[in-house]
Structures are given as C-alpha cells and as structure tokens.
Amino acid sequence: MQKITIAGQPLHTILMAAPAVLIPFGFILDALHSATGDEDYAKASYLSMAGGVIGALAASAAGVADYVAEPPEGEAKHEGQLHAILTGAAMLASVGNLILRRSKREHTVGALALSAIAAAGTLASTVYGKRMDGEHAEVGMHTDQDKVRIDHTNLDVEQYVTAGPSNLHAPQ
Structure with missing residues (x-):
C-alpha cells in the first residue's frame, strides 16, 4: 500500500x-x-x-x-x-x-x-x-531463501533480529 x-x-x-x-x-x-x-x-x-x-x-x-x-x-x-x-x-x-x-x-x-x-x-x-x-506488512526473502515478514508498524525489535540478513530493513 x-x-x-x-x-x-x-x-x-x-x-x-x-x-x-x-x-x-x-x-x-x-x-x-x-x-x-x-x-x-x-x-x-x-x-x-x-x-x-x-x-x-x-x-x-x-x-x-x-x-x-x-x-x-x-x-x-x-x-x-x-x-x-x-x-x-x-x-x-x-x-x-x-x-x-x-x-x-x-x-x-x-x-x-x-x-x-x-x-x-x-x-x-x-x-x-x-x-x-x-x-x-512487508514481505521479503531471507538470505537462505526463506520468506520473511516484517511489520514496520510494530515496534518489536525481535522481528528484525529473527529476520536476520534479508532484503528487508528498518525504515530510515
């Protein structure tokens, strides 16, 4: 959106x-x-x-x-x-x-x-x-090809840690 x-x-x-x-x-x-x-x-x-x-x-x-x-x-x-x-x-x-x-x-x-x-x-x-x-929420790909889902409206840092290296990142 x-x-x-x-x-x-x-x-x-x-x-x-x-x-x-x-x-x-x-x-x-x-x-x-x-x-x-x-x-x-x-x-x-x-x-x-x-x-x-x-x-x-x-x-x-x-x-x-x-x-x-x-x-x-x-x-x-x-x-x-x-x-x-x-x-x-x-x-x-x-x-x-x-x-x-x-x-x-x-x-x-x-x-x-x-x-x-x-x-x-x-x-x-x-x-x-x-x-x-x-x-x-934003959906991307983890470096080992697993799907990653990040909801930037949720202020939970754990979701970024869990996602690990991916093509998604925290908003600037």
Whole structure:
C-alpha cells in the first residue's frame, strides 16, 4: 500500500491518534459527569469530542489519499472501505452528540449513549486499522531463501533480529 509518510511514518496513522484517544476519553469524562454531577467533566468531554472529530477529519483526508493510491483490484481497497464505514459511523455518533450539546455542554441520557457508541466505534475502527496495517506488512526473502515478514508498524525489535540478513530493513 502506497502511503503518505512523514519521517518514514504513515501520516494517516500519526493523525488517527487524536480521535483514537480523544473520543473514548470524552466518553470517560461523560461517565464521570454522570457519576459525580460535576459540570467541568461535561465541558471537558464536549471539548475532547470536538478535538477528536477535528482530528478525525485530518486523519480521514490522509486515509482517503492513501485509499485512492491503492490499485482497484487489491484486497486493501475492500478493507479500506470497511475501515471507512466503521470510522464514519463513529464520527456520525460524535457529531450528533456535539449537535445535541451545542447550546449546553452537559449531556443528557441520549448524549451519553451516543458518546458510548462513538467511543466503541472509534476503538473498533482503530483496532481494525491496526490489523490492516499488520496484514499488509512487508514481505521479503531471507538470505537462505526463506520468506520473511516484517511489520514496520510494530515496534518489536525481535522481528528484525529473527529476520536476520534479508532484503528487508528498518525504515530510515
């Protein structure tokens, strides 16, 4: 998969960290508001979700650029579509939640449910996206002609040691 990168890291992966953290954190803050009644939790939740949605827009732009660069017959196109559907559903729940709360930052029962749905959808989309990256790991040939599989998104140094001398190397 051809990806837009910064310093050797996929831009989409870098940008998706914001919604992957901020939207579930918004749900946690909403739950704390429900438990304590403290309005500060509700305000912080609203801001966390808004930041997550803005981050998701940026990550989506990079994801669309990566998706368009994929060959049409590849399996990555289908997986990219499923990933986009999961992400889109989570973002619809988040935007709906923000609209419900735009005049008043605190939440209602419906907003708490949307917050939970958005958090679950965001986490599912993140896990699926990570799995996609792992499935499209670089495959090469070991010097003794055994196949080697390296997943550069996994920070496990052991995979490079196990691969030994091969035509694969750590990203620069």
